[in-house]
Amino acid sequence: ETGVTQTPRHLVMGMTNKKSLKCEQHLGHNAMYWYKQSAKKPLELMFVYSLEERVENNSVPSRFSPECPNSSHLFLHLHTLQPEDSALYLCASSEGQVGSSEKLFFGSGTQLSVL
Amino acid sequence: DQQVKQNSPSLSVQEGRISILNCDYTNSMFDYFLWYKKYPAEGPTFLISISSIKDKNEDGRFTVFLNKSAKHLSLHIVPSQPGDSAVYFCAASERNNDMRFGAGTRLTVKP
Numbered sequence: 001e002t003g004v005t006q007t008p009r010h011l012v013m014g015m016t017n018k019k020s021l022k023c024e025q026h027l028g029h030n031a032m033y034w035y036k037q038s039a040k041k042p043l044e045l046m047f048v049y050s051l052e053e054r055v056e057n058n059s060v061p062s063r064f065s066p067e068c069p070n071s072s073h074l075f076l077h078l079h080t081l082q083p084e085d086s087a088l089y090l091c092a093s094s095e096g097q098v099g100s101s102e103k104l105f106f107g108s109g110t111q112l113s114v115l
Numbered sequence: 116d117q118q119v120k121q122n123s124p125s126l127s128v129q130e131g132r133i134s135i136l137n138c139d140y141t142n143s144m145f146d147y148f149l150w151y152k153k154y155p156a157e158g159p160t161f162l163i164s165i166s167s168i169k170d171k172n173e174d175g176r177f178t179v180f181l182n183k184s185a186k187h188l189s190l191h192i193v194p195s196q197p198g199d200s201a202v203y204f205c206a207a208s209e210r211n212n213d214m215r216f217g218a219g220t221r222l223t224v225k226p
Contacts, residue, residue, distance in 0.1 A: 043216040106158030
């Protein structure tokens with residue numbers, strides 16, 4: 001399998017649930033990212049990991065918790081979400097380290113609905 | 116603070132004609148610009164990029180133009196094909212900083 005894969009593709013959860021999004025990259029890249037895409041809005045960067053170290057957290061609420069156990073895997077743990085958190089969550093990777101002005105490779109995303 | 120703007124949410128063109136997608140930015144420190152294409156139920160895929168030291172980059176039917184003085188970027192697709200129908204995102208980055216995206220323009224190419 002190649003590229004960046006995300007699971008699940010769709011997720012419906014209640015506000016009291018706990019769930020996790022998974023991302024795996026098979027490209028040998030050094031940096032991984034979580035982006036949020038709400039309808040008709042720009043992609044918003046949530047978290048960045050470079051060589052498994054978190055380098056950026058763009059003031060994301062604590063109900064979103066990232067985990068990067070190794071350079072190929074990235075998780076986003078979700079708990080007590082709000083309906084406004086419903087969005088497409090995209091994982092991406094890049095070859096070099098963060099800030100190296102390189103293109104991103106995206107997964108297909110997880111469409112999240114919070115009821 | 117939206118540093119990258121795509122003011123046209125949608126564009127419709129006839130097959131065979133030119134599609135021109137526009138993007139404006141506010142940060143003069145951006146030095147690398149990209150266009151991504153997104154089909155429904157898929158993630159964005161890289162299409163073409165341009166460095167700030169250039170004003171044009173061409174790849175087949177796709178050409179990106181950069182006007183630094185106007186802080187304006189455009190993507191030209193010629194000739195347009197129905198398979199080009201997708202959402203196109205403009206993105207820009209500044210060295211040692213994260214990439215900023217526009218809200219996207221939905222292109223529809225009619226047969």
